[in-house]
Amino acid sequence: MRVPCKTLLRYVMIACVAFHAVEPFIVDILVGGVAVWWGSRESCNPKWMEFNSTGLEVDLQRKMFGQHIASKVILKAVTGFMNNKNPKKPLVLSLHGWTGTGKNFVSHLIAENIYREGMRSGFVHIFTSELHFPHPSRLEIYKSQLQQWIKGNVTNCPRSLFIFDEMDKMQPGLIDSIKPYLDYYEKLDGVSYRQAIFIFLSNAGGEHINERALEFWKAGANREEIELKDLEMALSLSVFNNKKSGLWHTSLIDKNLVDYFVPFLPLEYRHVVMCAKAEMVSKGLKPDPNIADKVASDLVYFPKTERVFSVKGCKTIGHKLDYYT
Known part of the structure; x- marks a missing residue:
C-alpha cells in the first residue's frame, strides 16, 4: 500500500x-x-548526484588558496573513491588546521561537485559538537542516536555525506560509536555503508602544522616544498594523543579506518589578498587590489614580529570587505 x-x-x-x-x-x-x-523531491539517483571530477579540480585550483597539499590529496581521494564502483569501505577524511584555512570550505566544494543541490542536499548531513552533542551526561544517548541517524540515512541513500565539524570539541568516545560503519564490512544488518563519505573537521593538530610551516619559512624554503609525508604521521599521532581532539585514543585511528589525515597550512598575507579578491567576485564586485590589500592588512598575523601567517586565515574576510566596500 x-x-x-x-x-x-x-x-x-x-x-x-x-x-x-x-x-x-x-x-x-x-x-x-x-x-x-x-x-x-530530491531522489537518490544519478539525476540528483553525479560526480564532477573536473569541476572539483577547477574549484580547488581557483578557490582554494595556499593549500597545495590538501587540494592534491582531496582531489585524488574523492575522485578515486567516486570512480570506484565497488569500494571496500567508506571514504573517511580527517581535515586539520587552524580556523579560516579552508576545511569547511573544501567540504562544501566536495558536496557541490557530487550533489545537484550541493550543501542544500538532503543527503548531506552536518553535525557540530556544541550544537548537537552539548551535554557530557548524555553521551550514551548521543551514541545511540548517531548510530540510528547514520543507519537510517544510508539505508535511504547509500551515497550519503556526513560532515562532523568541531571535532576538537567533541566528547571523547562519541565518534567510536560509528566505527562499525567505517570498517571493511560488506553489510551490517543488511545495510552497506561502502559508498558513504565521512569528513571530520578539527583544529586539533593545527599547532603542529603551523610549527612545521614556520620551520620551512625560517629555513627560506618554499611552502610548496612541504609534502604530506612531512606531516601526516606526526599529525595522526598528535590527534590520537590529544584529549581535546575528539579522536583521542579512538579505534578509528588505531584500526587505520581514517584514509587520510589532511593538513591545512596557515595562510600567508598573499593568500589573504587572494581570498579578498575572490570574495569580491562572489559579491558581484570587480576585484580591487587596493581594497584587498587594506583588508589583508587589518588582520592579525603571527609571529608578532615577522607577521607571516594570518591568525584567523580568511575567516573574517567577508565582514572586513563590507567595511571597505
Whole structure:
C-alpha cells in the first residue's frame, strides 16, 4: 500500500515531536531533512548526484588558496573513491588546521561537485559538537542516536555525506560509536555503508602544522616544498594523543579506518589578498587590489614580529570587505 506524501510527512512530524522528549537536537536534523525532501523531491539517483571530477579540480585550483597539499590529496581521494564502483569501505577524511584555512570550505566544494543541490542536499548531513552533542551526561544517548541517524540515512541513500565539524570539541568516545560503519564490512544488518563519505573537521593538530610551516619559512624554503609525508604521521599521532581532539585514543585511528589525515597550512598575507579578491567576485564586485590589500592588512598575523601567517586565515574576510566596500 502506498502512503500519500502528506500523510507520510505528518507521520514523520509526529515522530519528531515524540523524539523531542528524548533529545531536541535530533528533531532539528529530522525536520531539516524533511524540509529539503519536501521542497525538492530530491531522489537518490544519478539525476540528483553525479560526480564532477573536473569541476572539483577547477574549484580547488581557483578557490582554494595556499593549500597545495590538501587540494592534491582531496582531489585524488574523492575522485578515486567516486570512480570506484565497488569500494571496500567508506571514504573517511580527517581535515586539520587552524580556523579560516579552508576545511569547511573544501567540504562544501566536495558536496557541490557530487550533489545537484550541493550543501542544500538532503543527503548531506552536518553535525557540530556544541550544537548537537552539548551535554557530557548524555553521551550514551548521543551514541545511540548517531548510530540510528547514520543507519537510517544510508539505508535511504547509500551515497550519503556526513560532515562532523568541531571535532576538537567533541566528547571523547562519541565518534567510536560509528566505527562499525567505517570498517571493511560488506553489510551490517543488511545495510552497506561502502559508498558513504565521512569528513571530520578539527583544529586539533593545527599547532603542529603551523610549527612545521614556520620551520620551512625560517629555513627560506618554499611552502610548496612541504609534502604530506612531512606531516601526516606526526599529525595522526598528535590527534590520537590529544584529549581535546575528539579522536583521542579512538579505534578509528588505531584500526587505520581514517584514509587520510589532511593538513591545512596557515595562510600567508598573499593568500589573504587572494581570498579578498575572490570574495569580491562572489559579491558581484570587480576585484580591487587596493581594497584587498587594506583588508589583508587589518588582520592579525603571527609571529608578532615577522607577521607571516594570518591568525584567523580568511575567516573574517567577508565582514572586513563590507567595511571597505
